[in-house]
Amino acid sequence: MSDMGSVAIEKYRNNNYRNNFLHEVEAHVEGGEWVKMCMQCGVCAGSCPLGPHWAHPPQEIFMMIRAGKREEVLTSDSMWMCTSCYNCIVRCPRGLPITHIMHGLAHYAHRLGLAPEKQPTREFAKLFWDNITKNGRANELKMGLSLYFKDGFGSGVKEAMKNKALGQAMMKTKRMNPMEFFGGHGVKDKSGLHAMLAKAREIEDAKFEQGK
Amino acid sequence: MAKKEYSFYPGCSSQKGASASNLQTSVDAMCDALDIQLNEIPDWNCCSASIGYGEGGELPRIALSARNLALSEQHNPGQDLVATCAACWLATREASERLRGSDQLMAETNQALAAAGLNLEPAKPQRVRHMVEVLIEDFGFEALGEKVQKPLEGIKIASYIGCQTNRPFGIDGESFENPVYLDKLVDTLGGDTIPDYETKVQCCGGALMFSEPEKSQELVKGILEAAHDNGADMIVTPCPLCQMNTEVYQDQINAKHGTSFNMPVVYYSQLMSVAYGKSAGEAGLDGQIIKARKLENIAGK
């Protein structure tokens, strides 16, 4: 989807669901239909490994959604602190798929262009997706390099130097291959894979635009 | 015992020259000893792990796993799909369960798969299993113990299971907060366990090690500290990301926190390979950045 498209959708969404952010989340966010089931027990809030770094733990996010705090939720850094540890899911007394809702909210905010710029996990997630969908398999070397160089050449060299010893150790133990730079692993049927992903995206975009 | 066959999904990190290539080396050796035949799914693709969600929507992500499921059904019909990577297993099993649970999702996914000339049969689900499940359920500890030639005597091993091998699915019959199968395995192989290892299911930071290294390294520090304080000679784990996160950043953690960790972290399959009489090379021990000397010594005996 073009940026113009997402700006238009964002405007439309904002008006259409005015004062009812919960309905918007239910309609557009993976697992969103579960949010209203939360009974605010607080178990999930104590379960995140990066807990101190969450401005709003999941429990609070769910409360904010119900309170219509659209802007605060979607621009929040919090969902991007999820390590996908699944602690919350196995503990929640109401069976909410909390991990998926956090991923879903992060994805939705990213897609609407509201997620915080330069949020490191947001940037890495995009690099990762582009990397694995290009050839169908991860190119770990290029993933590392593009991560180092994401903020430009100067800081990239600094980042790379910081991790130089690590890179050398990985290569010495044959757990990283410099030749990956020139292609590397991938699926044979790249065109099929790309056609499949394009089709999936097309189906999803159509729903996204009309609102499921 | 007759040869057992499975449809195998190795995953990106297990490929040659990738970060968990030593996992694959040892899995091959272990399977050889147990007479397991792994039939690699032809042309499998990345599962998009637990970080694909930022850019990839729900349907594209499910489609990635569905492609592997479809290829597996087509080429290895009737065989359980087995993964060795926690993230691969989780993504594939979850996709499979969600697809069987929703006709609409199945229909949309099949539309996407059709663009790649593939199709999923809604009526014939393949089971998606972790290698550890195969070992425990299809063999059992007693049978696994019978193959031991070189008991891992005198090695004290902290069993670190981490997150995604344990949640949300976990291994049948095990608790989420204190799973004991790795301890049982260490015991079966003749090693010393640390039953009260406090951080056995604590998060290593997962993929956030790349985007939030400092925050994640704090988590790893706790995992290493607990192993060290319990007198562990090494840590064992079933997960390639746990292995990498807990092993390769120890230098950086030492530099930042003034610690002196030098704790080997190995895979369960490496312990098994050595105990089953395989060489250090066959067990992939040359892939350790922090050498597992005590294990090498037993392999060299």
Ligand code: SF4
């Ligand atoms: S654990 Fe479940 S019910 Fe409790 S606050 Fe979290 S989401 Fe709500």
Ligand code: SF4
């Ligand atoms: S999966 Fe995410 S939201 Fe759930 S406990 Fe872990 S970090 Fe928190």
